[in-house]
Amino acid sequence: MKARTDLIVIGGGLHGLSAALQSARRGLRVVLLEGAFTGRHASGATAAGVRSLNRAVEELPLSLEAQAQWEDMTTLVGDDCGFHAGGQVQVAMDADAEARIKARIARLEALGMHHECWIGPDRLAELVPVMQPGALGAAYVARDGSADPHRTIRAFRAACLDTGVEILENHTVTWLAREETRWTVVAGGITHVAPTVVNAAGAWGRQIAKLAGDPLDVGIKNSMMIVTERCEPCLGPVISAQNRKLSFKQTADGTFLIGGGVQGRLRPGGGSASVDFGALSGAMSTTLALFPWVADLRLVRAWAGMEAATADLLPVIGPSRRAPGLIHVFGFSGHGFQLVPSVGRVIADLAETGRTRTELSAFDPGRLATNRKAA
Amino acid sequence: MTFDVAIIGAGPAGMQAACDLRARDLSVVVLDEQPAPGGQIWRGVERNCQPGSHLAQGLGAEYRQGADVARSFRASGADYRPLSRVWQIEESGKEATTQSWQVFVTREGQAEVIEARRVLLAIGAQERPVPFPGWTRPGVMTVGAAQILLKSGGLLPEGPVWISGAGPLPLLYAHQLRKLGGQIEGFLDTAPRDTLRRGLPHLNGALRDWKSLVKGLGWQAGIRLSGLRRETGVTQLRAEGGERLERIRWQTPEGEKSAAAGVLLIHEGLVPSVHPTLSLQCEHAWSDTQKSLRPVLDAWGETTRSGLFVAGDAAGIDGAKAALAKGTLAAIGIARSLGVLEDTKARQARAAGDRALSKARAARPLLDSLYPAPEGKISDDTIVCRCEELTAGQIRAAARRGAADPNRVKAETRAGMGPCQGRQCGYTVARLIAEAHDLPRAEVGFHNIRPPLKPVTLGELASLGKAKT
Numbered sequence: 001m002k003a004r005t006d007l008i009v010i011g012g013g014l015h016g017l018s019a020a021l022q023s024a025r026r027g028l029r030v031v032l033l034e035g036a037f038t039g040r041h042a043s044g045a046t047a048a049g050v051r052s053l054n055r056a057v058e059e060l061p062l063s064l065e066a067q068a069q070w071e072d073m074t075t076l077v078g079d080d081c082g083f084h085a086g087g088q089v090q091v092a093m094d095a096d097a098e099a100r101i102k103a104r105i106a107r108l109e110a111l112g113m114h115h116e117c118w119i120g121p122d123r124l125a126e127l128v129p130v131m132q133p134g135a136l137g138a139a140y141v142a143r144d145g146s147a148d149p150h151r152t153i154r155a156f157r158a159a160c161l162d163t164g165v166e167i168l169e170n171h172t173v174t175w176l177a178r179e180e181t182r183w184t185v186v187a188g189g190i191t192h193v194a195p196t197v198v199n200a201a202g203a204w205g206r207q208i209a210k211l212a213g214d215p216l217d218v219g220i221k222n223s224m225m226i227v228t229e230r231c232e233p234c235l236g237p238v239i240s241a242q243n244r245k246l247s248f249k250q251t252a253d254g255t256f257l258i259g260g261g262v263q264g265r266l267r268p269g270g271g272s273a274s275v276d277f278g279a280l281s282g283a284m285s286t287t288l289a290l291f292p293w294v295a296d297l298r299l300v301r302a303w304a305g306m307e308a309a310t311a312d313l314l315p316v317i318g319p320s321r322r323a324p325g326l327i328h329v330f331g332f333s334g335h336g337f338q339l340v341p342s343v344g345r346v347i348a349d350l351a352e353t354g355r356t357r358t359e360l361s362a363f364d365p366g367r368l369a370t371n372r373k374a375a
Numbered sequence: 376m377t378f379d380v381a382i383i384g385a386g387p388a389g390m391q392a393a394c395d396l397r398a399r400d401l402s403v404v405v406l407d408e409q410p411a412p413g414g415q416i417w418r419g420v421e422r423n424c425q426p427g428s429h430l431a432q433g434l435g436a437e438y439r440q441g442a443d444v445a446r447s448f449r450a451s452g453a454d455y456r457p458l459s460r461v462w463q464i465e466e467s468g469k470e471a472t473t474q475s476w477q478v479f480v481t482r483e484g485q486a487e488v489i490e491a492r493r494v495l496l497a498i499g500a501q502e503r504p505v506p507f508p509g510w511t512r513p514g515v516m517t518v519g520a521a522q523i524l525l526k527s528g529g530l531l532p533e534g535p536v537w538i539s540g541a542g543p544l545p546l547l548y549a550h551q552l553r554k555l556g557g558q559i560e561g562f563l564d565t566a567p568r569d570t571l572r573r574g575l576p577h578l579n580g581a582l583r584d585w586k587s588l589v590k591g592l593g594w595q596a597g598i599r600l601s602g603l604r605r606e607t608g609v610t611q612l613r614a615e616g617g618e619r620l621e622r623i624r625w626q627t628p629e630g631e632k633s634a635a636a637g638v639l640l641i642h643e644g645l646v647p648s649v650h651p652t653l654s655l656q657c658e659h660a661w662s663d664t665q666k667s668l669r670p671v672l673d674a675w676g677e678t679t680r681s682g683l684f685v686a687g688d689a690a691g692i693d694g695a696k697a698a699l700a701k702g703t704l705a706a707i708g709i710a711r712s713l714g715v716l717e718d719t720k721a722r723q724a725r726a727a728g729d730r731a732l733s734k735a736r737a738a739r740p741l742l743d744s745l746y747p748a749p750e751g752k753i754s755d756d757t758i759v760c761r762c763e764e765l766t767a768g769q770i771r772a773a774a775r776r777g778a779a780d781p782n783r784v785k786a787e788t789r790a791g792m793g794p795c796q797g798r799q800c801g802y803t804v805a806r807l808i809a810e811a812h813d814l815p816r817a818e819v820g821f822h823n824i825r826p827p828l829k830p831v832t833l834g835e836l837a838s839l840g841k842a843k844t
Contacts, residue, residue: 036780036782037777037778037780037782037783037786038777039786040782040783040786044786150786150787150789153786154787169777169778170778170780226833228833229794229830258833267656274465275463275465275825275826276465277463277465277479277826277827277836277839278477278488278839278840280836281486281836281837281839281840282840284833284836284837284840285837285840287833288833288834288837294833294834295832295833295834295837296832296833296834297832297833298794298830298831298832298833299827299830299831299832299833299836300792300793300794300830301792301796301825301826301827302825302826302827303825303826
C-alpha cells in the first residue's frame with residue numbers, strides 16, 4: 001500500500017511537530033513519522049529554556065523572531081505552553097567572565113541588537129535575592145524565560161492533530177529513496193510517497209541523512225539534567241554563568257532544574273544515554289558556590305538526553321545539497337528549544353515554496369557534508 | 376580498593392551469599408540500609424532474640440532462625456556497612472565488557488563510590504501497592520509496615536485494627552499480634568472464595584513442604600477460633616473519613632457492608648524490587664502468576680548484564696528459605712565467574728543448591744494460586760500516583776490519548792516522576808494502559824527508571840566530587 005501526501009516529516013520532536021503544524025496550516029497534507037512517541041528524546045529531556053541570551057549571532061534573527069512568538073504562543077498552538085518570561089541571567093563570577101560578557105554586548109550593540117544588557121551586582125541582587133553575593137554582575141534579558149516542555153509537546157501535538165497532520169507513532173523509518181520527483185519512505189510497514197521530506201530526527205538525523213544519500217558529519221550530545229524536590233517559589237530568572245557549565249532554574253512546580261551541558265554516557269548500541277554521577281558531582285561546585293542552600297535539597301531524578309550536535313554548535317537547517325526534496329532540520333546542539341516556532345515557520349516556507357526570506361547560509365547542510373555516499 | 380563482590384542487602388540472600396563468598400576467600404562488601412542485619416523478614420533479629428526478649432517468642436521459630444544466620448554473617452569477615460543507602464550503580468570504564476562496577480552509596484551524609492568486580496543485588500521485595508479509595512488516608516497502612524514497627528521496637532497498633540488482604544503475611548501478622556496481646560477487630564479476606572478449585576491442582580506439590588502448610592493452617596484456625604469478625608470474598612474496599620480513617624466499606628457476594636475503623640492494615644502480596652535492574656536496562660520477564668516483573672536470570676543468578684547478579688525475593692517472590700538457597704547459588708555463580716571455582720565443580724555445587732531451592736519453593740504455586748493479586752476494577756476517583764496525586768480516571772484518559780507506552784503516559788501526566796519513582800504507581804499505571812488498549816500486561820512493560828535509585832541530596836552528590844579529588 002502506498003499513501004500519497006504532500007510532505008513527510010520524520011521525527012516527532014518539537015521541531016518536527018512545529019514544521020508539520022506550520023506546513024499543514026499552509027494547506028499541505030502532512031504525515032509525521034515518529035519512531036517512539038512524540039517528544040520521546042531531546043524535546044522531553046530539555047530544560048526548556050526560552051533564551052536569546054548568549055546565542056550565536058547567526059541564530060539571533062531566528063531567536064528574536066521566536067522570542068516574540070513565545071509571548072503569543074496561544075495564537076500558534078492554543079496554549080501558552082507554560083512560558084514564563086522570568087528573564088535569563090548569565091552571571092560573571094570573575095573579571096575574565098565580565099570582560100567577555102561586556103565585549104559580547106558591545107558586539108551586539110554594534111550590530112544593532114539591544115536585547116542583552118549588563119547589570120551590576122546591586123541589580124543582580126534585586127533580581128536574584130537567593131543568590132550568594134560576590135558575583136561581579138551579569139548579562140540579562142528580561143524577555144527570556146522558560147516553558148514547560150511536556151506541556152509544549154502536548155500543545156504542539158494537539159495543534160497538529162487539529163490541523164489534520166497525521167501522526168504515526170512507533171513508526172520507525174526503515175527505508176528512504178528518491179524516485180524521479182518523489183520520495184518513498186517506509187516506516188512501520190507502510191510506504192509513504194511525497195515530493196518533500198523533512199528530516200527532523202534529532203539524534204537520529206544523521207542516520208536519516210545517510211539513508212537519503214546525504215551523509216553529514218554530525219555527532220551526539222548527552223547533556224545531563226537533574227531535578228530536585230519541590231520548594232517554595234523563590235527564583236524568577238533562569239541562571240547561567242559565563243565560562244562555567246551551569247543552568248539553574250525553578251519550575252512552576254517548585255522543583256529546581258540543574259543542567260548546563262555536563263555530558264552523560266552513550267549506551268552501547270547508541271540508542272540511549274545513561275547518567276554519569278561522577279561527572280555530575282564535579283559540576284555541582286558552580287551551583288553550590290552561587291546557591292549554597294541547595295546542598296540540603298534532595299535530588300529526585302537525573303537523566304541524560306539524546307541530541308545531535310555539530311562541530312560549530314550551529315543547527316542544520318535547509319535543503320539538502322545532494323538529495324533534492326529533502327530538508328534538514330536537526331543538530332540544534334542542545335539549544336534548539338526556543339527556536340521551535342520560528343524554525344517551523346522557515347521549514348513551512350521551504351516546504352511550500354522552496355524558498356524562505358530567512359538567511360540560512362550559516363546552517364547550510366553542505367558545510368557538514370562527508371564524501372562517503374550512502375551504500 | 377576494588378572488592379571482588381559488592382552485595383546490596385543484608386537479608387537472608389545477602390547474608391548467605393556473603394558467608395559463602397567469604398568461605399572462598401573473596402573480598403566482600405555488604406551495603407545495607409538498616410542499622411543491623413536481617414533484611415525485612417528478620418528485621419531486628421539480633422536484638423529481639425537476646426535472652427529474655429518476649430518478642431522472640433511472639434515472632435515465631437522461623438524468625439528466630441534468622442539469629443543464627445546473622446551470627447554467621449557477622450563472623451564471616453565481610454566488610455559489613457549498615458545504614459548505607461545505595462542510590463546508583465554504574466558500570467565503570469567505557470567498554471561494555473569491562474567487568475567492574477561503581478556503587479554509589481551514602482552513609483552518614485557522606486557519599487562514596489565503591490568499586491567491585493561483581494555486584495549482587497539481594498534487595499528483596501516490596502509490598503504490592505493496591506490503590507483503593509481512601510488508601511492514602513491517615514489510619515491506613517500496610518501490614519508490612521505494621522510488622523516492621525513490631526520488629527523494630529515491639530510497637531503494637533493503638534486500638535483495635537482491621538486487617539484486609541490475602542497471603543501468608545496478613546495471617547502471620549494477625550497470629551503474632553494476637554500472641555503479643557494486640558487487638559484485632561476484624562479480618563477481611565480479599566481472596567476469591569473458590570479456594571479449593573484454585574488450590575487443589577497445586578496441593579500435591581506443596582506437600583513436599585508440609586511443615587509450612589501446617590503452620591499456615593494453624594494461623595487460619597487461630598483466627599477462626601478467636602471469634603473475631605471474619606469476612607470472605609471481599610472486594611471494593613473503601614477507607615472513608617475526614618482527616619483520618621473513620622469507617623471502612625466493602626462488598627461481598629452478599630452485598631455491601633461497613634464498619635467503624637480507626638486502623639486498617641492492608642496487604643496484597645509482595646513484588647520483587649526491580650528498580651535497580653530496570654534502571655540498568657537488564658531484561659525482565661512478566662510473571663502472570665505473581666503479576667509482577669522479575670529480572671531474567673541464568674542458572675547462576677546472573678542478569679542479562681554480565682557481572683550483575685540477583686538473589687532472594689528480588690529474583691521472584693519465594694520467601695526466606697528460598698532466599699537462602701538463592702544466595703548460595705548466586706555465590707557459586709559469582710565464584711565461577713571470577714574464576715575461583717572451576718566449571719565442573721560449580722555445576723556439582725549447583726545441583727545441591729538447586730535441590731534445596733526446589734524444596735523451599737514447593738508451596739509457592741499453591742500460595743500463588745490461593746492468593747492471586749487483586750484484579751478488580753479500580754474506580755476513576757481512586758488516587759493511583761501518590762506523589763503527584765493523580766487518579767485512575769486521569770491515567771485512563773491519558774492512556775487512551777496515545778500509544779500504549781508507560782513512558783508516554785509518564786511524560787504526559789508525571790505519574791512516576793515523583794520521589795518514589797513509580798514504586799507506588801508503576802504497576803497500576805501499566806495495568807490501566809493495558810486495559811485501555813486491550814493488551815496483555817506482559818506487552819506493556821514498565822516506565823524507564825531514572826537515577827538516583829534513592830533520593831540523595833545535592834550536598835551529598837557534591838561531597839562525592841570532593842572525596843575523589
